[in-house]
Amino acid sequence: MKVIQIDKNDWNRGIDASRKAYHLFGPVTDNNQSMFKQLAPDQYPDMEKPDTIMSPKSVLFPQTEKLLGATLDPTAENHHIMERPETDYSPRAVIGIRPYDARAVALVKLNFDTPEYRDPYWCDAYAATTFVGLAVNQPSVTDFSTAMGSGPFAEEGLDALLVDAGDLYLAKVLTPKGEAFFSAAGFDTVADTDESLEKIEQLKNKAETAMGPLAVFTDKLAQKSILDLHGAPFWEDLAFTCINCGTCTFVCPTCWCFDIQDETKGNSAARFRNWDTCMSPLFTKHGSGHNPRGEKTQRVRQRFMHKLKYFLDKYDSGTMCVGCGRCVEKCPVNIDIRQVCNKMNSYEPQK
Ligand code: SF4
Numbered sequence: 001m002k003v004i005q006i007d008k009n010d011w012n013r014g015i016d017a018s019r020k021a022y023h024l025f026g027p028v029t030d031n032n033q034s035m036f037k038q039l040a041p042d043q044y045p046d047m048e049k050p051d052t053i054m055s056p057k058s059v060l061f062p063q064t065e066k067l068l069g070a071t072l073d074p075t076a077e078n079h080h081i082m083e084r085p086e087t088d089y090s091p092r093a094v095i096g097i098r099p100y101d102a103r104a105v106a107l108v109k110l111n112f113d114t115p116e117y118r119d120p121y122w123c124d125a126y127a128a129t130t131f132v133g134l135a136v137n138q139p140s141v142t143d144f145s146t147a148m149g150s151g152p153f154a155e156e157g158l159d160a161l162l163v164d165a166g167d168l169y170l171a172k173v174l175t176p177k178g179e180a181f182f183s184a185a186g187f188d189t190v191a192d193t194d195e196s197l198e199k200i201e202q203l204k205n206k207a208e209t210a211m212g213p214l215a216v217f218t219d220k221l222a223q224k225s226i227l228d229l230h231g232a233p234f235w236e237d238l239a240f241t242c243i244n245c246g247t248c249t250f251v252c253p254t255c256w257c258f259d260i261q262d263e264t265k266g267n268s269a270a271r272f273r274n275w276d277t278c279m280s281p282l283f284t285k286h287g288s289g290h291n292p293r294g295e296k297t298q299r300v301r302q303r304f305m306h307k308l309k310y311f312l313d314k315y316d317s318g319t320m321c322v323g324c325g326r327c328v329e330k331c332p333v334n335i336d337i338r339q340v341c342n343k344m345n346s347y348e349p350q351k
């Protein structure tokens, strides 16, 4: 394990150097809100405000993405033939991604890059991306990542992990992609490994202690029957207050629902995919008019069953929730996935 030491006074110089080899994405403040965005040529990642409202999932899965295009001009060669547009997949680096969001990328990969089906758009973007994480020294009160297979200093899905150690960053280099990024940035001061790892361990323990014991349990979910959980009485109560706004799904780093839309303008035709939400009644409405999840209760149940049961059963890689806490914080009616998770985990059907 190599640890690089980065003097914070040298940070912006390294970021500028890395721009020659990478398109950079990072947390920036926009309209008083912290967001992940592609950095403008004179913009630096705001490492003091990396807890963004939206996760960086749009770097791999844009909110609107053109999948195919065609010309409708009958005189043009290949008219009406849908083709994949040229997209820039040159190297990009996401700076300051939180460990729970990096785990989310690893979970989403299970769905977008399977032996049977490979989403070329997501996979090409993933292959082009280097993830330079920032450990969470001071977890927020809604962060329950340690209960969901991640944690403030977790490394899964990352190419490097930066740890804020006061006047400097200690950077754990985790993959060749991480090594290449630091090389491009000119960050090459190798730290005393034992001393640095000890310092990182101290900060990690401090962060985990600050989170306290997390009363969120997932240990019995795998052995529960889908049918029993499906028929549980608590879904009605839970759905009662939900207004189906979809906020929880848009802010979630692991939600990937989308729809496909065809558009024409003049002689141009295009097929787009757009983020959608399982909380919307239109999402599952069939062309016939039938809607298998026309009732709000069905949609609320679907969201939690997918995250906490179906995904777990299908991939055996934990739940599809990484405990980032965004939905807990942003739900306008205070629906809290931690409580739902515990209800599901402890549910015993009446015989
Ligand atoms: S954010 Fe809350 S109210 Fe909105 S759809 Fe999600 S659970 Fe329902």
Ligand code: SF4
Pocket: 248, 251, 252, 253, 254, 255, 307, 320, 321, 322, 323, 324, 325, 326, 327, 328, 337
């Ligand atoms: S379900 Fe909520 S807490 Fe879990 S990963 Fe999604 S937004 Fe974060």
